[in-house]
Amino acid sequence: MITVKSAREIEYMRESCRIVKETLEYVGRNIRAGMTTKQVDELVYKYIVGSGAVPSSLGYEGYPASSCVSVNETVVHGIPSDRVIKEGDIVSVDITAEKNGYNGDAARTFMIGDVGEEKRRLVKVTEECFFKAVENLRAGTPLYDIGYAVQTYAESYGYGVVRALTGHGIGREMHEDPSVPNYGRKGTGIRLKAGMTICIEPMINMGTYKVDFSREDGWTVTTADKKPSAHYENTVLITEDGVEILTL
Ligand code: MF3
Ligand code: CO
Numbered sequence: 001m002i003t004v005k006s007a008r009e010i011e012y013m014r015e016s017c018r019i020v021k022e023t024l025e026y027v028g029r030n031i032r033a034g035m036t037t038k039q040v041d042e043l044v045y046k047y048i049v050g051s052g053a054v055p056s057s058l059g060y061e062g063y064p065a066s067s068c069v070s071v072n073e074t075v076v077h078g079i080p081s082d083r084v085i086k087e088g089d090i091v092s093v094d095i096t097a098e099k100n101g102y103n104g105d106a107a108r109t110f111m112i113g114d115v116g117e118e119k120r121r122l123v124k125v126t127e128e129c130f131f132k133a134v135e136n137l138r139a140g141t142p143l144y145d146i147g148y149a150v151q152t153y154a155e156s157y158g159y160g161v162v163r164a165l166t167g168h169g170i171g172r173e174m175h176e177d178p179s180v181p182n183y184g185r186k187g188t189g190i191r192l193k194a195g196m197t198i199c200i201e202p203m204i205n206m207g208t209y210k211v212d213f214s215r216e217d218g219w220t221v222t223t224a225d226k227k228p229s230a231h232y233e234n235t236v237l238i239t240e241d242g243v244e245i246l247t248l
């Protein structure tokens with residue numbers, strides 16, 4: 001069921017989304033080579049809890065941490081561990097926070113030192129995919145126009161668009177309907193309505209779009225060819241004449 005949020009619910013969403021945005025800015029100021037991904041998760045936990053919110057991923061279907069920290073070939077759902085972040089890595093940090101019963105969800109891919117031209121371009125194009133998707137988005141837009149915009153742009157660079165995972169609605173639950181794929185045919189899908197809140201999150205691979213799901217930990221998603229992947233996500237409110245990006 002797709003929910004349309006009331007004015008009061010949207011105020012709560014704004015608040016959780018502001019905390020998510022600030023947490024990612026805090027991580028951006030502090031992440032560096034030599035840290036473990038677990039230390040990144042500690043920063044996330046500290047900031048979210050210090051803001052009076054709760055990290056929604058902690059305990060979500062058994063997930064053991066406050067964030068997903070995904071390095072290089074890890075697409076998403078990297079479990080914070082003793083893996084040490086190195087100069088030249090790209091590190092996606094994805095967090096969801098809940099306050100007053102409502103969730104905000106966003107991800108950024110941080111570049112650690114000099115990552116080189118190829119990774120720099122991948123990260124930049126992944127962010128641009130998001131902005132292409134919201135460019136003409138408003139109440140009445142067919143849902144799969146989002147995926148069409150992401151896919152067309154990413155594939156024009158020869159990148160692979162992950163299909164096995166998608167964006168999603170968000171609100172009381174971290175994952176609500178509808179599913180928001182990063183691929184699709186223009187002009188198809190349900191028409192979005194003002195008051196819907198959705199997460200648009202391009203996951204873009206330098207090589208093949210195919211991914212592997214870890215059989216050891218049940219979470220970690222990596223590229224099938226082990227080439228790098230980038231991720232960029234925001235929570236977005238659909239309005240009559242456009243969108244409001246709540247986590248920016
Ligand atoms: N934040 C992720 C998303 O964008 C979901 C993480 S699920 C978790 O949908 F359990 F790994 F936290
Ligand atoms: Co997320």
Ligand code: CO
Pocket residue numbers: 105106167168199201233
């Ligand atoms: Co999400």
